[in-house]
């Protein structure tokens with residue numbers, strides 16, 4: 224009788240320990256989940272980087288897009304893409320590499336240089352600059368801040384009648400245009 228009582232107490236103790244272990248495990252999992260949530264929120268606040276290997280970029284892009292975006296190339300001025308760019312109405316320009324918003328029709332202006340021109344990015348945090356010496360003198364290169372893709376160059380003080388006196392001279396090849404959505408109630412007017 225006494226022996227079975229001792230056994231029962233022993234089992235109750237073991238069961239208690241098991242329950243505590245399960246409780247701790249669940250607590251740990253919950254804590255991990257909530258810390259993951261915090262991480263995701265932080266990532267969304269900051270600009271997430273897109274990094275790919277050269278082979279992955281080659282698979283995703285056309286050879287012309289790859290040459291310009293990944294190898295700092297320049298498209299032919301006054302080409303088909305530039306003609307199409309001039310005909311675009313209101314809308315937004317996204318990076319061909321990572322689909323990040325870079326410019327919009329609000330900052331577009333005609334500089335007559337043969338390449339798409341903007342006086343400012345539409346999303347400043349998505350566009351970064353760095354100085355290059357590819358032509359033997361310093362030029363300010365414009366890059367996508369998310370995938371580090373080459374977009375073009377920015378020139379200042381050229382006297383254009385724009386709010387910034389800057390000309391973001393961008394390769395249309397690396398921009399994906401999306402027209403502004405039509406007004407739902409149908410009273411939107413065409414910009415042309």
Ligand SMILES: [Zn+2]
Nearest residue numbers: 318321367370
């Ligand atoms: Zn990009």
